[in-house]
Amino acid sequence: MKKKYFISVILLSISLLSCKKETAQTAPPVMSYKVVEIGTSNTTLLAEYPASLEGITDIDIRAKVDGYIEKIYVQEGQEVKKGQLLFKLETQTATQEAGAAKAKVAAAQVEVNRLIPLVERNIISDVQLETAKANLASARSTYQSIVARINYATIKSPVNGIVGNLPLRLGSYVSSQTVEPLTRISDVSTIYAYFSVNEKEQLDIMMNAEGKSFQEKINKMEAVNLVLSNGMSYEQKGKIETFSGQANSQTGSFNVRARFANGNKLLRSGGSGTIQIPTNLEDVIIVPQNATLELQDKRIALVVDKNNKVQAVPIVVRAIPGGKFFVVDSGLNLNDKILVEGVGIVTEGTLIKPEVVDFNTIINPTKK
Known part of the structure; x- marks a missing residue:
């Protein structure tokens, strides 16, 4: 009886050891993933707005008189100076009229000259002379009008x-x-670049600008960039000069004008581009965009807790130009550790072995 009991104990022990070994073999291993510890950095945000380009003056050239175009002195795209000839209209008829009108002026002048001594000798009345002078003035006016038409x-x-x-x-x-x-x-x-900002954007821009009065804030605003329609940045920085006095009642937006020097005449009226307004930020939390997930209308970061388990945390972000990083306005704290590897694969609650990497290597991967 004792012998059978002893054998049963041994078999049970073997069975338990076998089960324990099998469980150990099937348990998933704890994987190692790279994480970064949250700190603060300085950066510049660029708000972008589509813009239309216009010169200082865009003047339509129109004919003041009727006529056929006789000569065209310029070519499309040609640079011209003030006072330079552009067009000449046919003036043959007007020139003939001017000749006849000039002859009438001469005849009226002869009549006035003939009557003056007669009036001085009281041979005729002043009325005749005044009538002749009025005729002379009318003839001169007609002639001058024709000459003006020719000009x-x-x-x-x-x-x-x-x-x-x-x-x-x-x-x-x-x-x-x-x-x-x-x-x-x-x-x-x-060149003037015209663009629009909504009320919130206008307030953000002005509240981040230095100065007390509205105009002082405009004067002290950072220079703005102009990205051309081919995606290249214009070599000259621009300056915001004006905001419209009130919001558009239909769109709720403010019209803004920025000024750019254009000495090489590269920019032309009617062109388009994108205005970039910089905002310098200090001591803000920055995370790589690929270290976050977008779930429905929320942005999520994967934070590693003190037990090395992954937790999904909603965050509020603003994009940094370049499409690689976010400024985090809320959701993360200093010294939090967030996953920068395996995002989209590792699920919430997963136990990991965190491998802390320097955030600078994430920003500048080529630097060692």
């Missing part, structure tokens, strides 16, 4: 600038009522 037929540039499109050709009939202008002259020595 208006020679069209000159009112400003220094660049010639726009030339929609009309030689022989086209134009008048002061013609809807389409002859061309447009744009002074692009300086």
